[in-house]
Amino acid sequence: MATNDPSRGDAPAADATDGDGDADANHHGFWADEVADEIEARDPDEPVVIKGGVSPSGVAHLGNFNEIMRGYFVAEVLRERGHEVRQVFTSDDKDPLRKLPRKLADADGNIVGLGEVDAGALGRNLGKPYTSIPDPFGETESYAAHFAALLKADADRLGVPVEMISNTELYENGDFDPVVEHVLEHADTAREVLGEYQSKVDEDYVPFNPVCAECGKITETVTDIDLDAGTVDYVCTDMTVGDNTIDGCGHEGTATFREGKLPWRFEWPGQWQVLGVDFEPFGKDHAEGSWPSGKDIAENVLGIEPPVPMVYEWFTLNGEALSSSAGNIVTVAEMLDLLEPEVLRYFFALNPRKARDLDLTRLDQLVDDFDRFERAYFGEVDDESLTRFAERAYPFVVDEVREDRVRLPYTFAAVLGMTDDEDLRVKMARNEGFFDEDTPDEAVEEALGRVERARRWAEKMDNQYNYRLQVDLPAFDFDPAVEAALDELADFVEENHDGEAIQGEIYETARRHGIEMGDFFAAGYRLFFDAEQGPRLGEFLGELERDFVVARLRRED
């Protein structure tokens, strides 16, 4: 990799002539194009197969979605280039439940504590494959099925066509039979190769873990292999997991190749072989352990070409690592309460190599960035690199490329969310110039969808946009001077002035009555929002029904 090639000494000079046009041909603004280049360079069979996968433990959080979304963009680029693409996602559900999750998500994606389900039933199932454990919510056929359904639902919400594959089924169908047989037949080679990566691998190591016929747990002690019969003999011994031990039952039995699983280091390359995987993204935790050994095993044990790899950095949430045990997680469903799907897709379209923080308190920043990205696609932003990125990525981020969309700035949408009155929202947005007579109703409707989301954000964050126009007169306690000033302001408003004029008059009135400016604003915010602060008061009042504002300023019910 790190070789210099002095023989190409004057080749770079050709590039120095810049601006001949075809320098751009292989200079993409979008990482997915570069990955697609690598895949095409291998001349893959059709359909091109793109895979992701996770072990179904606990909650499917936003980080898990890298496994689907990163592949999605590559899939879309390849489809655009005329390839047939199959995007699959393996639920690695033959893995044993190793410890109790702290949090679970119900079928709607709501996060619930372990206390809300039958935790005892889960505890008794430690060591068993996820597909052999009942759904804690009692709705689907297993713990694994519940989890897979959640992921699938999230993929649907984001409009990503992904084929869910149960790893357990790959064994049960017999798809894995040739791989297991091959690995066991070449157990010496397998040991030799994996031994380069794991010191624990000794001459007794057998790369197969049967499921105990008696207690149903994954076991680690294989005593004999019978390739002709296609079985292994085993003893169900204790399994050490971190600080804990999951007890084995001592049963001695015989298992077929379908009644057990390969250890992960072999299983992963095995999936590549069985599914014919051409590309797979994985988190940085795999970059140094699983990937090098997986590549080696693929090439030197299974004799297949490993997929094009891509390492993605992890997200943090509000500056902290995603952690279901610490409760620092967010799901796709939760994000879609706050953002349009295209904004979330945009987040995943950004450079995977950069660790990104999703700061919920500054979602407005993310949405602003998306809006700018969108405008860049339509050539409205003077930023060459952003435009280059947008030209490639934007069509895959939105459901449909349309130029007539109107995007209200997120914080402005939050201001509109201070009232429930939809007509008033439209009126305010119109006055600010976001809509005009030519804006189609559909575009108005679509733009207003953001108001609901920004409103939920303001409430969830309880930030400076979390004010609510009060329908009823709030309780108040004002000085006589303030009351007199409010009456005068009411008279002014009654004369039908616009918001800007009202804003000016607020200052004038306060000054005339010798009231502290802050006190007068506070009185206004009390009457209209039952709060100490709020949005630009005069402009806001200018949008409201005049009679309502006058009555409220006069403290009438």
Added chain:
RNA sequence: GGGCUGGUAGCUCAGUUAGGCAGAGCGUCUGGCUUUUAACCAGACGGUCGGGGGUUCAAGUCCCUCCCAGCCCGCCA
């Protein structure tokens, strides 16, 4: 201790593959009537590109070295 990936304005990030003037948005400040109240407009401020060394006419970009963060180097996935 060894390895991988990052570190660019207060914040979020482009730019690094192929060396060519240090960039954007947001925030901040100032102005937009004699107005501190979060939505508008204009302008300004804002940087030892993590530190240091080297190569080069020229380095955020290439090389060496050090610092910081996350991850991997037991098992498991």
